Amino acid sequence: MDTFIQQLINGLTVGAIYALIALGYTMVYGILRLINFAHGDIYMVGAFVGYFLAYQLGFAAGPSLLGLTVVLLGSMIISALVGMAIERFAYRPIRKYARMTTLITAIGVSLLIENLFVARLGAAPRAFPQLLREESYTLFGNAAISKSQILIFIVSIALMLLLQWIIFKTKVGTAMRAVSFNLNSAKLMGINTDVIISVTFALGSALAAAAGVLTAQYNPQIDPLMGIITGLKAFVAAVLGGIGNVPGAVLGGLLIGIAETFVVGYGQNIGVPSTFRDAVAFAILILVLLFRPTGLLGSTVQEKV
Amino acid sequence: MPTLVKRLVAALIIVLLLIAMNQFMSEEGLFGFGVPPYYALVIVLAGINVILAVSLNLITGFTGQFSIGHAGFMAVGAYTSAYLTVYYAQDWESSLGVMIGASLAHAMIFLLAILVGALAAALAGLIVGIPSLRLRGDYLAIVTLGFAEIIRIVILNIDQVGGAIGFRVPGYTNFLWVGSFAVITIVIVYNIVHSDIGRALVSIREDELAAEAMGINTTRYKVLSFVISSALAGMAGVLFGHYTQFLSTNDFQFIRSFEIIIMIVLGGMGSLTGAVFGAIVITLLPELLRKLPGDFSQYRLVVYSALLIIIMLTRPQGILGTREFGLSWLKRAQRRPEGNAPVGDKGVPIAEQAPPSEIDRSKEAENR
Numbered sequence: 001m002d003t004f005i006q007q008l009i010n011g012l013t014v015g016a017i018y019a020l021i022a023l024g025y026t027m028v029y030g031i032l033r034l035i036n037f038a039h040g041d042i043y044m045v046g047a048f049v050g051y052f053l054a055y056q057l058g059f060a061a062g063p064s065l066l067g068l069t070v071v072l073l074g075s076m077i078i079s080a081l082v083g084m085a086i087e088r089f090a091y092r093p094i095r096k097y098a099r100m101t102t103l104i105t106a107i108g109v110s111l112l113i114e115n116l117f118v119a120r121l122g123a124a125p126r127a128f129p130q131l132l133r134e135e136s137y138t139l140f141g142n143a144a145i146s147k148s149q150i151l152i153f154i155v156s157i158a159l160m161l162l163l164q165w166i167i168f169k170t171k172v173g174t175a176m177r178a179v180s181f182n183l184n185s186a187k188l189m190g191i192n193t194d195v196i197i198s199v200t201f202a203l204g205s206a207l208a209a210a211a212g213v214l215t216a217q218y219n220p221q222i223d224p225l226m227g228i229i230t231g232l233k234a235f236v237a238a239v240l241g242g243i244g245n246v247p248g249a250v251l252g253g254l255l256i257g258i259a260e261t262f263v264v265g266y267g268q269n270i271g272v273p274s275t276f277r278d279a280v281a282f283a284i285l286i287l288v289l290l291f292r293p294t295g296l297l298g299s300t301v302q303e304k305v
Numbered sequence: 306m307p308t309l310v311k312r313l314v315a316a317l318i319i320v321l322l323l324i325a326m327n328q329f330m331s332e333e334g335l336f337g338f339g340v341p342p343y344y345a346l347v348i349v350l351a352g353i354n355v356i357l358a359v360s361l362n363l364i365t366g367f368t369g370q371f372s373i374g375h376a377g378f379m380a381v382g383a384y385t386s387a388y389l390t391v392y393y394a395q396d397w398e399s400s401l402g403v404m405i406g407a408s409l410a411h412a413m414i415f416l417l418a419i420l421v422g423a424l425a426a427a428l429a430g431l432i433v434g435i436p437s438l439r440l441r442g443d444y445l446a447i448v449t450l451g452f453a454e455i456i457r458i459v460i461l462n463i464d465q466v467g468g469a470i471g472f473r474v475p476g477y478t479n480f481l482w483v484g485s486f487a488v489i490t491i492v493i494v495y496n497i498v499h500s501d502i503g504r505a506l507v508s509i510r511e512d513e514l515a516a517e518a519m520g521i522n523t524t525r526y527k528v529l530s531f532v533i534s535s536a537l538a539g540m541a542g543v544l545f546g547h548y549t550q551f552l553s554t555n556d557f558q559f560i561r562s563f564e565i566i567i568m569i570v571l572g573g574m575g576s577l578t579g580a581v582f583g584a585i586v587i588t589l590l591p592e593l594l595r596k597l598p599g600d601f602s603q604y605r606l607v608v609y610s611a612l613l614i615i616i617m618l619t620r621p622q623g624i625l626g627t628r629e630f631g632l633s634w635l636k637r638a639q640r641r642p643e644g645n646a647p648v649g650d651k652g653v654p655i656a657e658q659a660p661p662s663e664i665d666r667s668k669e670a671e672n673r
Contacts, residue, residue, distance in 0.1 A: 100574060119603050239444065239447050289448055293440055
């Protein structure tokens with residue numbers, strides 16, 4: 001039982017990270033029907049921006065709450081700008097073209113970011129400075145929860161609530177929902193769709209950057225290719241929950257995080273080696289899509305002739 | 306000249322050309338002239354990529370089903386055939402060699418390996434295709450990607466084929482094999498596309514609902530093109546494995562599938578020559594960029610990805626669009642549809658018209 005709770009805590013930690021990234025995928029998809037493959041790399045950019053901020057501003061010397069806050073917010077803001085720049089220069093010019101073209105461009109942007117970072121910084125992993133004094137607390141007997149895990153839970157829940165508030169209670173959020181419902185009608189209603197799309201990219205990128213910094217606290221190794229697999233799984237999480245659906249992305253992320261941790265923790269007992277960790281996300285996705293082709297919380301779209 | 310004679314002559318010329326090129330690229334060279342091994346390597350890889358791109362074009366370009374799992378089928382073909390050649394080929398070859406001669410036995414065994422690889426990949430394609438082709442668009446894409454990753458991870462856990470360490474494979478492939486199978490692939494796909502099956506596939510791409518309403522069994526045709534496409538990809542995998550003589554599951558990551566998609570989008574989706582062209586460009590581009598001066602060479606892949614984005618921004622329909630490159634370009638202007646071929650509004654057979662994508666977009670916007 002103790003290990004079960006422990007696995008659950010670890011799974012939720014990983015899942016919360018996936019959920020934060022999946023939100024960006026799902027928001028962009030909801031508005032543009034674009035799989036933004038560069039989104040996983042924004043998560044990596046976020047971690048690296050945090051790394052450089054910590055060193056440049058002198059917070060790398062020792063743990064401090066101020067340092068953590070500044071690094072987290074700074075990384076979110078800078079990454080949001082990066083996300084907006086990508087949208088402005090790579091996606092906006094081709095928005096009206098075929099799906100495949102935009103998709104290839106997204107892959108191109110993703111490759112560009114990765115290769116640029118590898119060329120500038122090298123592919124070797126770097127140690128992220130500790131901004132939080134690492135301590136563990138025991139709960140329910142033997143299960144332990146570390147400070148960085150608590151941080152991940154608090155920050156991700158806060159960010160998700162904030163996002164929910166932005167989407168449902170603000171003018172920008174209303175406009176976002178209108179654009180995702182029908183871009184052309186939204187334009188006719190006087191919504192500046194370009195600005196709204198920009199804001200969507202900014203929000204998604206900020207969330208991914210937060211995920212990057214938080215992961216780097218939990219597992220302080222960052223490298224320029226860390227966004228590929230994590231980004232892919234987060235995308236799977238978004239599809240699993242029903243792409244374009246915000247609560248779905250969170251649900252999908254948590255499910256995949258827990259499933260992965262359980263495969264590593266309990267897999268051997270039923271003959272599944274822990275190397276199947278990376279496959280389980282896809283296996284769940286395929287099973288769910290076979291029975292619910294639009295994801296867990298996705299709405300079915302009636303096809304018109 | 307009757308068509309049959311014409312075709313036979315063409316086939317003969319192609320075969321002779323391939324043999325000459327093979328000699329040119331081997332170590333001895335042709336009449337003392339040969340290309341350096343590095344160039345030969347790049348040319349062979351380009352040939353393998355041509356097979357991959359042309360086969361993916363069948364399912365994505367002509368049938369309009371978006372698959373990002375091609376590397377998975379390639380892996381299935383590569384690993385099954387390698388299992389055969391590593392564990393059984395030597396015995397069979399020596400016993401067969403007694404009867405028909407060593408070099409013929411060598412070729413027969415490899416032909417068998419290619420067939421086995423293609424069949425295994427076709428089977429994988431069938432298993433993946435039947436459930437996933439119910440899905441549409443991006444969902445299909447992500448499911449094929451998922452299957453490919455699962456295939457890769459399963460292979461990674463089979464110790465008989467090397468697992469995570471990698472798998473040493475005997476070298477069988479040379480340019481002649483790759484060139485011949487590239488030609489065979491192109492001929493197969495060309496013939497499918499220009500047959501009634503091809504018409505059905507294109508109609509599915511243009512409008513699946515309308516195709517179904519016209520009595521086309523869309524699921525059957527989608528699965529069919531998926532299986533054929535997978536089999537050809539498996540073949541490419543066999544050739545690849547027996548050329549590099551080393552298989553690692555890292556060669557079959559999803560980035561590989563992306564690469565193949567990039568080839569067909571770059572060349573122009575739904576264009577056979579476009580796919581060939583795209584495959585060659587994408588293989589050569591990173592190699593040519595090695596020649597960047599001095600410090601720039603470390604930015605090789607940065608330049609590569611930047612070029613990719615720029616091409617997409619400036620020529621979103623791909624370099625050739627849906628057009629085919631060939632001699633008929635010279636007389637395209639007065640060309641007319643033959644016989645009862647279905648004709649679109651531009652007076653060209655539907656198969657050669659613009660891709661549905663732009664039309665799709667506007668329709669999607671309406672439906673949203």
